[in-house]
Amino acid sequence: MTSEPTHPSSPRYVLFDVDGTLIDAVANQRRVWERWAAGYGLDADAVHQVALRTRPMETFSVVAPDRDPHECLAVLHELEDEDVRSGVYAAFDGASQLLAGLPPGRWALVTSNYEHRVRGRFARTGLPVPDVVVDAASVDEGKPSPLPYLLAAARLGAEPKDCLVIEDAPSGVESGLRAGMTVWGVNAPTPVEGVHRHFGSLREAVADILAFAAEPCRASQV
Structure with a gap:
C-alpha cells in the first residue's frame, strides 16, 4: 500500500463507486x-x-x-x-448504515453506469441517493480517467485532497488516484494496486469511512 497523504483541517467528502462497491450487481x-x-x-x-x-x-x-x-x-x-x-438486487452489508450516517451534502456517487439505473437499483434496495451523481453521461472520459471524480468534487464544492474515494475495481482506483484523492479499496480479497487502505468487505470499512467524514483531519494510515 502507498502512504496516505495528510493535509490541514478541512471538511471531508466521500465519493462512492456503485456496482461492486455499494450494490452487488x-x-x-x-x-x-x-x-x-x-x-x-x-x-x-x-x-x-x-x-x-x-x-x-x-x-x-x-x-x-x-x-x-x-x-x-x-x-x-x-x-x-x-x-x-x-432483476433481484442487493446492497452490500453495511451500505445502508454507512450512507445513512454520512453528513448530508458531503458524499456523492461516481458510476460508469447511468443515473436512471442507479436510482432504480437504489430504490429497489432502499438506499438513499445523494444530491450529486456523476454517471456515464456526465463526462466525456470515464474511469480510469480522473474526470469523473474531479467532477464530483467540483459539484460538491470540495478540493480533491479532501475527498475519500471508495472503490472495488482497478480502473476506479486509478481514477481516484489520478484525481489526487485518498482511495480505499473494498470487496476484494487482496488490495488493488495503489490503494491507501484495503478492506475485504464494505462492512469492515463502515466505521472508518464514517470517522473520516466526521473528523476534521484525515484518518491515519493502517
Whole structure:
C-alpha cells in the first residue's frame, strides 16, 4: 500500500463507486450479458469474460466485430433497463448504515453506469441517493480517467485532497488516484494496486469511512 497523504483541517467528502462497491450487481451483469450474447448467437461465457475487462463498445469490437456497435449498445441498454425493473438486487452489508450516517451534502456517487439505473437499483434496495451523481453521461472520459471524480468534487464544492474515494475495481482506483484523492479499496480479497487502505468487505470499512467524514483531519494510515 502507498502512504496516505495528510493535509490541514478541512471538511471531508466521500465519493462512492456503485456496482461492486455499494450494490452487488455481479449476477445481474452476467445475466444481462448472457441474454445479449444469446441474441447474437455468441458464447455467453466468452462474451462475459471480455465484458469484465472492457467497456461495452470495446467488448462489441472484440466479440461482434461485424455488427453495428451502436445497435449492439442499444440492445444492451434495453436489457439493462429491463433488469433494473425486474432483476433481484442487493446492497452490500453495511451500505445502508454507512450512507445513512454520512453528513448530508458531503458524499456523492461516481458510476460508469447511468443515473436512471442507479436510482432504480437504489430504490429497489432502499438506499438513499445523494444530491450529486456523476454517471456515464456526465463526462466525456470515464474511469480510469480522473474526470469523473474531479467532477464530483467540483459539484460538491470540495478540493480533491479532501475527498475519500471508495472503490472495488482497478480502473476506479486509478481514477481516484489520478484525481489526487485518498482511495480505499473494498470487496476484494487482496488490495488493488495503489490503494491507501484495503478492506475485504464494505462492512469492515463502515466505521472508518464514517470517522473520516466526521473528523476534521484525515484518518491515519493502517
